[in-house]
Amino acid sequence: MKKRNNRGIAVRETAADRVFNIVNITLLAIIALIVLYPLYFVVCASFTDPMVVNQGGLLLYPVKWYAQGYHKIFAFKQLWSGYSNSLIYMVLGTTVNMVITIPCAYAVSRKDFVGRGVLLKIFAFTMFFSGGLIPSYLINSKLGLRDNLWAMIIPTGLSVWNMIIARTFFETSLPSELLDAAHIDGCNDFRFFFQIALPLSKAMLAVIVLYYAVGHWNGYFHAMIYLNKESKFPLQLVLRNLLIVNQVTSSSMTDDLLNRADKIRIAEQLKYGIIVVASVPLLVLYPFLQKYFTKGVLVGSIKG
Amino acid sequence: MSELLNTSKLKPESMPLWRRLARSWQLYVLALPAVIWIIVFAYAPMYGVQIAFKEYKVNLGITGSPWIGLKYFNQLFSLPNFKTLVMNTLLLSVYSLLWSFPVPILLALMLNQVKSKGYKKFVQTVTYAPYFISTVVLVSMLNVFLTPSSGWVNKIVEAMGGKAITFMGDPKWFRTVYITSGIWQGAGWGAIIYLAALGGIDPALYEAAMMDGATRMQQIIHIDLPCILPTVVIMLIMNMGGIMNVGYEKSYLMQNSLNITVSEIISTYTYKIGLLNAKYSFSTAVGLLNSVVSFILVAAANYISRRVTETSLW
Numbered sequence: 114m115k116k117r118n119n120r121g122i123a124v125r126e127t128a129a130d131r132v133f134n135i136v137n138i139t140l141l142a143i144i145a146l147i148v149l150y151p152l153y154f155v156v157c158a159s160f161t162d163p164m165v166v167n168q169g170g171l172l173l174y175p176v177k178w179y180a181q182g183y184h185k186i187f188a189f190k191q192l193w194s195g196y197s198n199s200l201i202y203m204v205l206g207t208t209v210n211m212v213i214t215i216p217c218a219y220a221v222s223r224k225d226f227v228g229r230g231v232l233l234k235i236f237a238f239t240m241f242f243s244g245g246l247i248p249s250y251l252i253n254s255k256l257g258l259r260d261n262l263w264a265m266i267i268p269t270g271l272s273v274w275n276m277i278i279a280r281t282f283f284e285t286s287l288p289s290e291l292l293d294a295a296h297i298d299g300c301n302d303f304r305f306f307f308q309i310a311l312p313l314s315k316a317m318l319a320v321i322v323l324y325y326a327v328g329h330w331n332g333y334f335h336a337m338i339y340l341n342k343e344s345k346f347p348l349q350l351v352l353r354n355l356l357i358v359n360q361v362t363s364s365s366m367t368d369d370l371l372n373r374a375d376k377i378r379i380a381e382q383l384k385y386g387i388i389v390v391a392s393v394p395l396l397v398l399y400p401f402l403q404k405y406f407t408k409g410v411l412v413g414s415i416k417g
Numbered sequence: 418m419s420e421l422l423n424t425s426k427l428k429p430e431s432m433p434l435w436r437r438l439a440r441s442w443q444l445y446v447l448a449l450p451a452v453i454w455i456i457v458f459a460y461a462p463m464y465g466v467q468i469a470f471k472e473y474k475v476n477l478g479i480t481g482s483p484w485i486g487l488k489y490f491n492q493l494f495s496l497p498n499f500k501t502l503v504m505n506t507l508l509l510s511v512y513s514l515l516w517s518f519p520v521p522i523l524l525a526l527m528l529n530q531v532k533s534k535g536y537k538k539f540v541q542t543v544t545y546a547p548y549f550i551s552t553v554v555l556v557s558m559l560n561v562f563l564t565p566s567s568g569w570v571n572k573i574v575e576a577m578g579g580k581a582i583t584f585m586g587d588p589k590w591f592r593t594v595y596i597t598s599g600i601w602q603g604a605g606w607g608a609i610i611y612l613a614a615l616g617g618i619d620p621a622l623y624e625a626a627m628m629d630g631a632t633r634m635q636q637i638i639h640i641d642l643p644c645i646l647p648t649v650v651i652m653l654i655m656n657m658g659g660i661m662n663v664g665y666e667k668s669y670l671m672q673n674s675l676n677i678t679v680s681e682i683i684s685t686y687t688y689k690i691g692l693l694n695a696k697y698s699f700s701t702a703v704g705l706l707n708s709v710v711s712f713i714l715v716a717a718a719n720y721i722s723r724r725v726t727e728t729s730l731w
Contacts, residue, residue: 133633137530144524145543148601151558152546154569167567217451220444227437232448236455237731241658242712244462245704246684247691251468251479252461271454302443331551334666338692349553356557357670384561388554395549400542407613 152396159183159385163378166385182382186390194344195351202265202347203329210325213271215318218279219306224289233280240273250338264339265347269329275321278410282317283310319402320409330395352391356384469702489702498681506682506707509592510663514656516596521607522649526637528608529615544605556670559598560585586675595671599664614648615641650728657718661711683707 158166162177186192221229221236243249249268258264287310295305311318333349340346346354432440464479469489471482493499524544531537547555562568563584571581584590622640631639665684672680683703691700715730723729 127632129632129634134530134532137527138536141527141531141536141540145540148544148547148605151562151601152550154562155558172569213450213454216447217449220448223441223444225437226441226444226448227434232452234731236451239455239459241715242463242708243459244464244466245701245708246687247697247701247704248462248465248468248479249458250692251465251697252457256457268458270458271451273455276451302441302447306447327549331549331553332666333551333553334669338688349551352551352553352557353670357553357560384557388557392550392554396546399545399549403538403542403545406545406609407616410609410613 155385155388159382159389161382163381167381179382181379182386185379185383186386191343191346191351192348192355192387192390195346195348198345199330199348201262203326205262206266206269206329207322207325209266209270210272210275211318211322214276214321214325215279215311216306218276219283219310221276222280222283222287223292236273236276246338253339259339260341260345262345265329265336268339269332269335272325272328275324279314279317279321282314282409286317287313316405316408318409319405323399323402327395348391352387356387466701466705468698469705471698473698473701485698489699490706492699493702493706501678502681502683502686505679506661506663506684509595509668509682510660512592513596513599513663514660517600517603517607518653518656520600520604522611522645524604525608525611525615525645526641528612529641530633530637541605541608544608546605547602548606550602552664552666552670555598555602556667559594559671563594583675585671586673588676588679591671591676591679595664595667599667610652611645611648614645618644646726647728650722650726651730654715654718654722654730658711658715660714661707 154172157172157175159182160175160178160180161172162179163182165176166172220226221233223229226232253259253264253268256267258268291309292305295309300309331349333347333353336347336350337353340350438445468479468482470484470486471479472485472488473479473482477483496502528537528540531540550558562570563582565571565581565583570584575581582590584594618640622644623636626636626640662684663682665682665688668680668682669685669688672685684707687700687703687707690696690703719730
């Protein structure tokens with residue numbers, strides 16, 4: 114019965130639907146092109162003679178291959194110390210984030226957790242009201258969270274938004290019968306969390322890890338406030354000082370070039386090369402996690 | 418063993434409170450790190466907000482500093498550029514919300530209609546990409562793309578017969594550049610949440626609609642939109658809370674002496690006045706005002722939404 118209906122529908126695709134499909138697919142193609150082109154341009158420009166880039170116009174492929182910029186970039190120590198700092202902050206920071214976020218998200222997802230309504234409200238309130246920059250700064254300074262590794266890790270330890278995503282996932286994807294069955298078999302809450310809840314929530318965990326990791330890798334403001342020593346700067350802060358504040362021309366990257374024209378020429382290209390080098394890790398990483406995105410993000414209301 | 422059977426027979430609600438607490442002590446252990454964190458890093462700063470009403474002295478600390486009343490609030494309201502600051506913040510975020518909010522919804526609806534899985538995945542992969550680019554990199558890209566002399570955007574403007582525009586140095590263009598680049602960066606990623614909501618719609622609804630001869634467009638209007646409305650409303654309320662906290666990271670990077678009249682918003686001002694000029698109490702007062710207004714906005718949005726759509730955050 115049902116099969117026949119389906120076949121009937123497939124045949125009955127109307128003219129309006131066909132027009133809709135064509136328009137839809139074309140529009141999406143245009144959107145994809147608009148999104149992609151700026152990124153593609155940067156990559157092309159990083160391999161093209163800066164003179165050509167500066168004359169403007171659209172680049173469709175690298176014209177007059179020129180990769181001097183990359184030689185400079187790979188020899189630039191500050192950038193690589195920023196890179197390794199960022200890696201450390203990202204890995205350690207995300208680990209701490211997960212240890213704080215996920216267990217609590219699980220606990221408040223349990224209906225038999227006495228006081229979860231109040232606790233959730235206490236957490237949710239901080240999403241909409243905060244003490245602000247200066248009081249946080251004073252507290253963190255008092256705790257010694259300045260100018261060291263932990264200043265980058267602990268104060269950013271929890272995002273309530275991510276915790277709510279995790280909680281909603283636990284709530285909707287773990288049937289209560291599962292817990293009942295486990296309890297009857299003598300499984301305690303710790304064991305249920307580590308051996309049943311976590312393995313069943315890989316999609317959500319992947320998404321939350323990604324959220325946190327991207328936040329650590331891409332943020333600069335927190336580092337700008339809490340770090341003074343250049344040797345501790347994460348990549349984004351190095352980039353900010355290089356690309357936006359000083360501009361590359363005046364930086365030490367081009368000091369060894371005596372010819373001013375050469376200096377400017379390379380400085381222009383450096384900008385593109387640096388952008389590429391800084392953005393590659395995440396752009397290469399995320400497609401592998403992409404299959405989890407829609408599965409892992411379920412946001413219901415905070416009502417609990 | 419006998420105890421275990423006993424407890425499983427009992428309905429949890431009928432157990433005395435201490436029993437229920439004791440039974441789930443492990444859950445409290447799991448919640449503990451987050452609870453400690455939220456007390457120290459969210460509620461302690463809220464307690465520290467009192468320095469907005471105090472003359473903060475480093476050696477006296479938050480509690481020890483003398484009370485001063487509303488001095489800093491008066492100072493704030495009598496600031497010559499106070500009105501500009503508030504307007505800059507409000508306009509930037511209201512325009513952002515107005516333009517940026519619908520785009521991910523439209524994109525999700527469009528993607529949801531694509532039958533070819535490969536094509537859908539391709540468009541998704543592409544549109545997600547800018548989300549993974551940092552604000553610093555985004556603003557550097559804007560700088561190089563938009564320079565009047567050599568940026569390719571201006572080459573297009575010139576090719577179409579226009580005059581090169583100093584996008585980054587013109588107050589008139591600040592918001593447009595800010596919002597457009599924000600849409601470019603966030604629309605694809607923002608669509609995920611709506612795609613998840615669309616994925617959860619019961620297929621029977623579409624089957625029934627198709628049998629009744631509904632076109633694709635009619636299905637979008639009569640099935641997709643109503644079904645994702647609760648998600649839309651929740652996201653809208655969340656965004657209302659962000660109105661006063663509109664992206665300071667990006668505004669701060671895009672600021673220069675030419676566009677400062679438009680790009681200076683409350684949060685960048687708090688940073689400068691507080692940390693760069695070390696006026697702790699004054700800056701806290703500015704921040705507090707900001708927080709209060711943004712809380713009122715969320716609460717109002719939530720209230721209205723509960724009345725009108727029966728969807729609400731709390």
